Every structure is written in structure tokens, then in C-alpha cells.
Amino acid sequence: MDQTFAVGDLQAFCADIFQRMGYDEPQAKLAADVLLKADLRGIDSHGLARLSGYVRLWEAGRIRVDARPFVVHETPSTAWIDGDRGLGLLVAPFAMRVAIQKARQVGSGWVAVRNSNHFGIAGYHAMLALEEEMIGMALTNASPLVAPALSVERMLGTNPIAVAIPAGDEPPIVIDMATSAAANGKLEILQRKQALAPEGWIQDADGRPTRDPFALQQGGALLPLGSRLETGSHKGYCLSALVDILSGVLPGAGFGPWVPPFVHFLPLPQDAPPGAAGIGHFFGALRIDAFRPAEAFKTHIDSWIRRFRAARPLDAAEPVKVPGDPERMMEAQRRELGIPLHSSVVQALKALSERFGAHFPDPLHK
Amino acid sequence: MDQTFAVGDLQAFCADIFQRMGYDEPQAKLAADVLLKADLRGIDSHGLARLSGYVRLWEAGRIRVDARPFVVHETPSTAWIDGDRGLGLLVAPFAMRVAIQKARQVGSGWVAVRNSNHFGIAGYHAMLALEEEMIGMALTNASPLVAPALSVERMLGTNPIAVAIPAGDEPPIVIDMATSAAANGKLEILQRKQALAPEGWIQDADGRPTRDPFALQQGGALLPLGSRLETGSHKGYCLSALVDILSGVLPGAGFGPWVPPFVHFLPLPQDAPPGAAGIGHFFGALRIDAFRPAEAFKTHIDSWIRRFRAARPLDAAEPVKVPGDPERMMEAQRRELGIPLHSSVVQALKALSERFGAHFPDPLHK
Numbered sequence: 001m002d003q004t005f006a007v008g009d010l011q012a013f014c015a016d017i018f019q020r021m022g023y024d025e026p027q028a029k030l031a032a033d034v035l036l037k038a039d040l041r042g043i044d045s046h047g048l049a050r051l052s053g054y055v056r057l058w059e060a061g062r063i064r065v066d067a068r069p070f071v072v073h074e075t076p077s078t079a080w081i082d083g084d085r086g087l088g089l090l091v092a093p094f095a096m097r098v099a100i101q102k103a104r105q106v107g108s109g110w111v112a113v114r115n116s117n118h119f120g121i122a123g124y125h126a127m128l129a130l131e132e133e134m135i136g137m138a139l140t141n142a143s144p145l146v147a148p149a150l151s152v153e154r155m156l157g158t159n160p161i162a163v164a165i166p167a168g169d170e171p172p173i174v175i176d177m178a179t180s181a182a183a184n185g186k187l188e189i190l191q192r193k194q195a196l197a198p199e200g201w202i203q204d205a206d207g208r209p210t211r212d213p214f215a216l217q218q219g220g221a222l223l224p225l226g227s228r229l230e231t232g233s234h235k236g237y238c239l240s241a242l243v244d245i246l247s248g249v250l251p252g253a254g255f256g257p258w259v260p261p262f263v264h265f266l267p268l269p270q271d272a273p274p275g276a277a278g279i280g281h282f283f284g285a286l287r288i289d290a291f292r293p294a295e296a297f298k299t300h301i302d303s304w305i306r307r308f309r310a311a312r313p314l315d316a317a318e319p320v321k322v323p324g325d326p327e328r329m330m331e332a333q334r335r336e337l338g339i340p341l342h343s344s345v346v347q348a349l350k351a352l353s354e355r356f357g358a359h360f361p362d363p364l365h366k
Numbered sequence: 367m368d369q370t371f372a373v374g375d376l377q378a379f380c381a382d383i384f385q386r387m388g389y390d391e392p393q394a395k396l397a398a399d400v401l402l403k404a405d406l407r408g409i410d411s412h413g414l415a416r417l418s419g420y421v422r423l424w425e426a427g428r429i430r431v432d433a434r435p436f437v438v439h440e441t442p443s444t445a446w447i448d449g450d451r452g453l454g455l456l457v458a459p460f461a462m463r464v465a466i467q468k469a470r471q472v473g474s475g476w477v478a479v480r481n482s483n484h485f486g487i488a489g490y491h492a493m494l495a496l497e498e499e500m501i502g503m504a505l506t507n508a509s510p511l512v513a514p515a516l517s518v519e520r521m522l523g524t525n526p527i528a529v530a531i532p533a534g535d536e537p538p539i540v541i542d543m544a545t546s547a548a549a550n551g552k553l554e555i556l557q558r559k560q561a562l563a564p565e566g567w568i569q570d571a572d573g574r575p576t577r578d579p580f581a582l583q584q585g586g587a588l589l590p591l592g593s594r595l596e597t598g599s600h601k602g603y604c605l606s607a608l609v610d611i612l613s614g615v616l617p618g619a620g621f622g623p624w625v626p627p628f629v630h631f632l633p634l635p636q637d638a639p640p641g642a643a644g645i646g647h648f649f650g651a652l653r654i655d656a657f658r659p660a661e662a663f664k665t666h667i668d669s670w671i672r673r674f675r676a677a678r679p680l681d682a683a684e685p686v687k688v689p690g691d692p693e694r695m696m697e698a699q700r701r702e703l704g705i706p707l708h709s710s711v712v713q714a715l716k717a718l719s720e721r722f723g724a725h726f727p728d729p730l731h732k
Contacts, residue, residue, distance in 0.1 A: 075473030077443040078656040107441030108476050112657045135612075151686045153678040163608055173611070175604040181597045200597035207680040227597050231547045231566035235591055238541040238689045239605075241674075242529055245539070246501075249666045250657050256673055273669045275662065290444040291478045291616050296641065300615045303639045307622055308607075312519040314573040320517045323604045 002340040009361035010048060010339060011036050013349070017051060020356040021058055022065040023087075031089040034120040039339045042330035043176075045185020046121045048341060052348045053262060054087065054118075055355075062260070062268075063087050063117055069094050076106045080251055083116030085278060088140075092119035092281055096128045096138065099285040103134050107290030112251035115278040118142070118262055122162030123176030123327070129164055129285045130172050133294050136164045137284035141247040141254070143261040146180045147221035148241075149234040152207040154221045155257050158183050159243035164324075166288065168298030170305040174324030179240040180222045187213050187222070192342070200227035246282040253280025338364045368706040375727035376414060376705060377402050379715070383417060386722040387424055388431040389453075397455040400486040405705045408696035409542075411551020412487045414707065418714045419628060420453065420484070421721075428626070428634075429453050429483055435460050442472045446617055449482030451644060454506075458485035458647055462494045462504065465651040469500050473656030478617035481644035484508070484628055488528030489542030489693070495530055495651045496538050499660050502530040503650035507613040507620070509627040512546045513587035514607075515600040518573040520587045521623050524549050525609035530690075532654065534664030536671040540690030545606040546588045553579050553588070558708070566593035612648040619646025704730045 011032050018028035039047030057063045067086030071079050079098050083091040095111045102109025119125065122138040129136025142157025158178035165173040178184075182201040190197050190213040197213045204210040205219030209228075216222065224236025248255030258272035259279060288294045311320040341349070353360035377398050384394035405413030423429045433452030437445050445464050449457035461477045468475025485491065488504040495502025508523025524544035531539040544550075548567040556563050556579040563579045570576040571585030575594075582588065590602025614621030624638035625645055654660045677686040707715070719726035 073658060075653075075656040078473035078652070080657040106472055107444035108474060110474050110652060135616075148674060148677055148686050150680045150684060151677040152680055155674060155677050161605075165611055173607070175608060177598075177601045177604055179601075181592070198596040200594075225592055225598050225601055226547070227593070228566075230564040231593050232543075232591050234687075234689075235543045235545075238543055239527075241539070241689055242541060245531055245667070245670065249670050250501075250654070250663065252658055252662060252666065255666065255670055273666060276666060286444070286476060287441075288616070290441040291446040292439060292618055296618060297616065300618065300621065300639060300642060301611070304611065304615050304621055308514060308521060311514055311517040311521050314516045314518055318516055320514050321600075323600075323607055 002342055003346055003363035004338040004340045004365060005361055005363055006338050007036065007040065007335055010039070013353070013358065013361055014048060014051060016358045017055070017352055017356055020358060021055065027090055030093060031087060034089040034093070034124050037124045038121045040331045040334050041121065041123065041327040042334075043121050043185065043327075044342075045183065045188060048349060049345045050118070052352055054089075055352060057117065057262070067091070069113075069116075071098065077102050077108050077110060079109070079111045081111055081113045083113050083278060085115055086117070088117040088119030088279065088281070091116040092125045092138070092283070093128065095281065096125045096136070096283045096285070099283045100129055100132055100134060103129075103285035103287045103290070104132070107287050109285045111283045112246065113281040113283070114251035114253035116253070116281055117279050119281060121176060122160040123164065123174055125283060126162040126164040126176070127172070127174060130166050132285070133166050133288050135166070135286040135288065137282075138162045139243045139247050139282040141244045141259050141280055143259055144257045145184055145216065145222045146224055146240055147203065147207070149224060149229055149237045152203070152205065152221065153257070156224075156237075156240040156244055157259055158222065159240045159247070161239065161243060165301065166298075167305060168302040170302045171328055172324065173301070173305065173322055174327065176327070179225055179236055179243060181225050181227045181236065182222065184216075184222065187216060192344070243282075247280040248276070250282065251280050252276055253278055255280070367709045369709070369712055369729035370704040370706045370731060371727055371729055372704050373402065373406065373701055376405070379719070379724065379727055380414060380417060382724045383421070383718055383722055386724060387421065393456055396459060397453060400455040400459070400490050403490045404487045406697045406700050407487065407489065407693040408700075409487050409551065409693070410708075411549065411554060414715060415711045416484070418718055420455075421718060423483065423628070433457070435479075435482075437464065443468050443474050443476060445475070445477045447477055447479045449479050449644060451481055452483070454483040454485030454645065454647070457482040458491045458504070458649070459494065461647065462491045462502070462649045462651070465649045466495055466498055466500060469495075469651035469653045469656070470498070473653050475651045477649045478612065479647040479649070480617035480619035482619070482647055483645055485647060487542060488526040489530065489540055491649060492528040492530040492542070493538070493540060496532050498651070499532055499654050501532070501652040501654065504528045505609045505613050505648040507610045507625050507646055509625055510623045511550055511582065511588045512590055512606055513569065513573070515590060515595055515603045518569070518571065518587065519623070522590075522603075522606040522610055523625055524588065525606045525613070527605065527609060531667065532664075533671060534668045536668045537694055538690065539667070539671065539688055540693065542693070545591055545602055545609060547591050547593045547602065548588065550582075550588065553582060558710070609648075613646040614642070616648065617646050618642055619644050621646070
């Protein structure tokens with residue numbers, strides 16, 4: 001049911017669509033690069049599968065092509081940025097560059113962004129810090145799908161935390177995780193397969209545990225990491241709240257149940273507090289040698305990585321992994337063999353190609 | 367079996383012990399304040415129950431009373447501190463003050479500490495930022511008790527994350543959580559009661575799920591937040607790894623399985639990488655008005671708190687809480703009614719009182 005495409009072909013197609021929406025070539029290429037990175041790393045829900053969603057938000061006037069994100073206020077190590085209702089895929093790298101620039105100058109940089117939109121995978125932006133020998137962080141809030149511990153109301157997004165940590169001879173450590181027990185993309189896969197979800201992912205409209213992957217659409221909610229109170233769902237709730245506060249409340253973006261939905265057909269929240277604009281993000285960059293010499297750090301982080309890979313495994317056939325290993329292996333594989341797209345995604349992309357008169361590439365193996 | 371004591375009486379006793387160990391009065395009072403805060407907030411495992419543990423580390427020469435923590439290297443927004451093998455209860459507030467001072471000057475401050483020791487509850491140090499209208503963060507690594515996802519080896523501590531966020535008219539939000547499914551202190555309570563643990567806290571020496579609270583002593587391990595792979599134990603592992611890397615690897619403290627154990631009778635790890643000293647911490651302070659005006663933030667954070675408290679509860683009798691609510695309520699209650707101590711803790715404190723010739727207070731109700 002999947003068709004496989006060459007990475008370069010999909011990148012060119014995606015950039016073409018963004019150019020036809022009105023972005024100039026560098027912007028279009030950057031936005032396509034952010035989206036494709038999700039497909040490459042195996043986070044299929046956040047890649048090309050979302051391209052038509054961005055187009056619909058643009059058609060609905062909720063994303064401005066001529067946006068110019070700007071710094072509203074700053075100090076030597078911090079900045080408050082207004083995304084000017086721009087495409088999150090472009091606002092986020094702009095903001096992360098500001099954080100990196102500040103870290104170059106004063107050791108660390110922290111940027112809170114309001115009035116933005118969905119920014120793809122958080123990991124992309126955090127990883128921008130790696131080439132500078134910095135630790136990078138990226139957080140964002142998102143449309144409410146997750147219920148706080150002991151609640152039946154959807155109040156929080158799957159609010160991801162991404163942190164990228166440079167290493168020496170070893171590849172970098174990259175954490176990129178939703179703060180819910182499972183990301184919504186994983187649920188969508190089960191919905192397509194009509195398969196039951198594992199216990200601990202979802203509750204129904206009355207707050208009862210359920211394995212029905214469609215319960216979310218019927219008034220249910222995703223559960224915070226920890227799933228049940230006795231195994232720490234209050235902790236997942238705390239983490240998601242933290243992301244919402246740093247990304248949403250700190251810059252004056254939408255927060256909690258007032259984060260604007262990604263799907264264009266849902267109305268914007270009507271009762272949002274005044275002055276809370278768009279989706280919010282939070283970025284950080286920490287220069288390693290603002291603490292201790294980078295070489296000494298690299299020696300130790302390489303030891304960390306090797307020691308954890310050598311930890312006694314549960315199953316001898318499956319060695320212990322370090323955060324970022326699965327996504328890096330997936331990226332290497334897909335760069336070589338191409339990116340498989342589900343038929344429904346291919347169909348949506350073909351519709352875009354007709355709508356914009358853009359050339360859609362042939363799959364690698366018919 | 368518990369006896370209840372007045373807060374001030376326990377504080378005076380605890381400070382007295384620290385003075386008899388050789389600390390001057392302000393140091394002794396600060397260390398007692400940090401320890402008591404754990405008892406006040408209901409984190410009984412990290413309060414007076416640990417006083418004799420600190421004494422034994424001091425007797426074993428693993429804590430230096432004459433330590434003088436110092437800044438090894440700094441930039442305008444960062445510092446690398448050596449704890450000089452001091453008492454973590456004192457090293458941590460010193461380091462947090464450096465972070466706060468930097469945030470005053472350049473918007474944020476970030477401090478990584480090596481060569482320290484256990485610092486009490488992380489929340490105490492994060493909360494120091496609140497009076498400055500800053501967001502405070504405190505992380506620490508700890509003795510290895512937690513297995514990475516898909517491993518049977520204890521490689522990580524319960525590595526807590528604490529974040530304190532100032533509010534306006536509402537009380538502040540305070541997150542203070544272990545990154546394991548359950549903190550070790552909760553397991554100790556079950557051991558005392560000889561009761562089974564909930565599913566999802568522990569695995570045995572072969573990595574099989576178990577409810578036996580003594581499995582940890584028999585080669586088992588605590589599970590990361592998320593408990594099982596399909597409900598996100600790799601995420602809890604990522605969070606714990608992040609804490610270990612920022613607290614341990616970044617400053618050149620012990621990390622992973624090489625973090626020195628808290629109990630004096632376990633030997634220091636022999637095969638630790640050269641240059642990895644003591645336990646490590648990481649602190650941060652973010653000035654609210656380094657992003658946007660504090661008043662605007664306060665209005666929104668108060669809305670956040672009120673909206674989350676008003677979220678539809680699972681059980682009408684139990685309203686949804688905001689992070690920090692349970693601990694704040696506990697503190698108000700214990701300040702008024704006193705602090706209950708388990709008989710085993712009372713016994714250990716009485717032994718200390720004899721050992722040092724210090725007066726141990728009478729309980730409130732005999």
C-alpha cells in the first residue's frame with residue numbers, strides 16, 4: 001500500500017509547492033527540509049503527510065506568506081520573538097538562530113516565540129545547535145488532545161521536548177519526544193489499521209481507560225506520559241504543563257485549551273485570554289565551552305554513550321540504545337532506500353500537485 | 367507508630383547537629399532549612415530521614431566541612447562550579463545564587479556543578495528564583511537505581527527535574543519529580559509496610575516485571591517513567607539521561623553507573639572515567655521580564671492556573687490540581703500541626719543526639 005520515493009524528488013516537490021504558495025526559493029527549500037527531516041527520521045506523521053494541512057491553513061488565512069518574524073524585546077541571553085503569523089517551519093529556525101547567536105556571545109541563548117504555527121519536528125530545530133558545539137533545545141505547545149491527571153478534559157497538546165547534545169567521535173544524542181504516553185501520529189497509524197491501542201494511551205469521554213483508537217474523536221483524550229496516577233501520569237502532566245508554560249504563557253501565545261487547532265476546519269478558540277496569540281515555541285542553546293573545555297566534555301560524553309550501549313540488555317539480540325539511535329538509523333536507511341509514503345498521503349500530495357500545477361515525482365519501484 | 371514534632375524544634379535540632387559537625391551557624395541553619403523543606407512538603411525520604419546518612423558520609427571522609435565551592439570558569443550567562451567535595455545542601459544554594467545573579471545581569475543564568483554531594487529536594491533550589499520573578503530550575507544526578515529501557519542494569523539515578531514558575535495572585539507552580547515511574551522513597555515506604563508495589567515500578571534481576579518492593583536489593587531495578595516500552599519507558603529513560611548529562615557529563619561529575627552512592631558502606635565506583643568527580647547538579651534561572659513584561663505574564667499564568675483547576679475532573683470530589691498544589695497544601699498543614707516522623711527515623715535521630723550530645727526535642731503529643 002506504501003509507495004517509496006527518492007528523498008531528493010520529494011524535497012523538490014515540497015519546495016515547489018511552497019514556492020507556488022508565494023515563498024521565495026531559500027524559504028521554500030528550508031520549509032521542505034524541515035518537513036522532510038520528519039519523514040527521514042521515521043516521524044511520518046509530521047512530514048509530507050502534513051503538507052496539505054499547511055496549505056489549508058494558508059488558504060484559511062491562518063498562515064501569512066509575507067510574515068516577517070521580529071524580536072520584540074531582548075537581553076544579552078534572551079529574546080522575545082513575534083512570529084508575525086508565519087509558517088512555523090520558518091519561524092522556528094529563525095528563532096533558533098537567534099538563540100545560537102546569543103550563546104556564541106554570552107554562553108547561552110533562550111528565545112520564546114508567540115504568534116507562530118506548527119513547526120514540524122522539534123528535533124530539527126534543536127539539532128541546529130550541534131554544528132556549533134552547543135546543546136540545543138526546542139519545545140512547542142500544540143492543539144489540546146491530552147487530559148491532565150485526574151481530568152476528563154483535553155487541555156494540553158502532545159507538547160514535545162527535543163534536546164540535541166553534541167558528542168566527540170560518537171554521533172550526537174538527540175531526544176525528541178512527546179510528553180504524552182504516545183504521540184497522536186502513532187494513534188493515527190492504528191486508526192488506519194483498525195487495530196487496538198496498547199493499554200495506557202487513551203481514555204474515553206468519561207475518563208475510563210480504553211484501547212479504542214477512535215476514542216479520541218469521540219470525546220476521549222490522550223494520556224500523559226505515565227498513563228495512570230500510580231505510575232506517574234501526574235509527572236507526564238507536569239512535563240506537558242512545563243512545555244505549555246515556557247512555549248505558550250511566557251511569550252504570550254495561546255496556551256492550554258486555547259492553543260489554535262492545526263486542522264483548518266476547527267474554529268479558533270473563542271474565549272482565549274486577550275493577548276495570547278497563535279502557537280508558541282521555546283528554544284535554547286548552551287555553548288559547551290561556556291562550562292568546560294569542549295574536548296574534555298567530548299571525551300566524557302563518548303564514554304557515556306559507549307557505556308550505555310554496553311549496558312546489559314534484556315534480550316541479547318537487542319542492544320541498549322542511546323536517545324537518537326533509532327531515528328539516526330532510520331535516516332541512514334531512508335536516504336539510501338527512499339521514503340515510503342502511505343497511499344492516503346500519496347493521494348493528498350497528488351491532489352496538491354494538480355491544485356498547483358506542480359510536477360509530482362514517480363515512485364522508485366512501481 | 368509515627369511521632370509528631372514542631373517544625374521549629376526539628377529545625378533547631380538539625381542545625382545543632384550540623385554545627386557540631388563543624389559548620390558555622392548560618393551554614394548549619396541553611397542546611398537544616400533545605401532538609402526540613404523536604405519534610406514540610408511531604409517528601410519524607412529526603413528530609414530528616416537522611417540526616418544520619420549525611421553524618422556517615424562525613425565520617426567516611428566523603429563530605430568536607432571546610433569545603434569552599436568555587437567558580438572554575440564563567441561567561442556572562444553561565445558558570446562551571448566545583449563543589450570542593452562539600453555538602454550538597456550548601457553547594458546547591460551557592461550555585462543557584464550564581465545563576466540568579468547572572469539572570470539579573472543578562473536575562474538568564476545556567477550553572478553546572480561537579481564534585482558535590484546529595485543536595486536534598488531539587489524543588490528547594492528551584493524555588494529560590496521565585497522571589498526574584500524568575501523561573502528556577504534544578505536538576506541532579508544520583509546513585510544508579512534505574513534501568514534504561516530494554517536493559518537489566520542499573521545505570522541511572524532517579525534523577526529529578528524541578529522547575530518553579532512565579533505567578534501573580536495565585537501561588538507559584540512548582541514541579542519537583544523523579545524521572546523514574548516512582549521515587550525510591552515511595553518504595554521504601556512499601557518495604558516498611560511489607561506491601562506490594564503497583565505494577566510498573568520495578569523489574570527483577572532478569573528484567574521481569576515484579577511487585578516485590580525488595581526486588582531492588584536483589585539485583586532488580588526501578589523502571590523509568592513510562593514503565594513499559596509501549597507506554598513510553600524510552601521517554602523516561604531519555605529524561606533521566608538528559609538530567610545525567612546536564613548534571614554529570616557537562617560539569618565533569620560522576621555520571622551513569624559511576625555516580626557515587628549515597629550510602630557510606632558502598633564503595634566508590636572503581637572504573638569511573640578519569641576527571642569525573644562527585645555528584646553533579648545543573649541549575650537555571652530565567653528572568654520573566656527578559657522576555658516580556660512581568661505583569662502581562664502574571665495575568666496569563668494566573669489564567670493558566672485557574673483554567674486548569676477548573677478542568678472537568680474525573681471525580682467531582684477531587685478537583686484537578688496544578689503542579690505544586692499537593693506539596694503546598696502539605697506544607698501549610700505541617701507548619702500548623704507539626705511533622706510526623708516514622709519511629710525508625712526518630713530512633714536514628716535519637717542516636718545522633720547521643721552521638722553528638724545534642725538535645726533531641728519532645729514530640730508534640732505523647
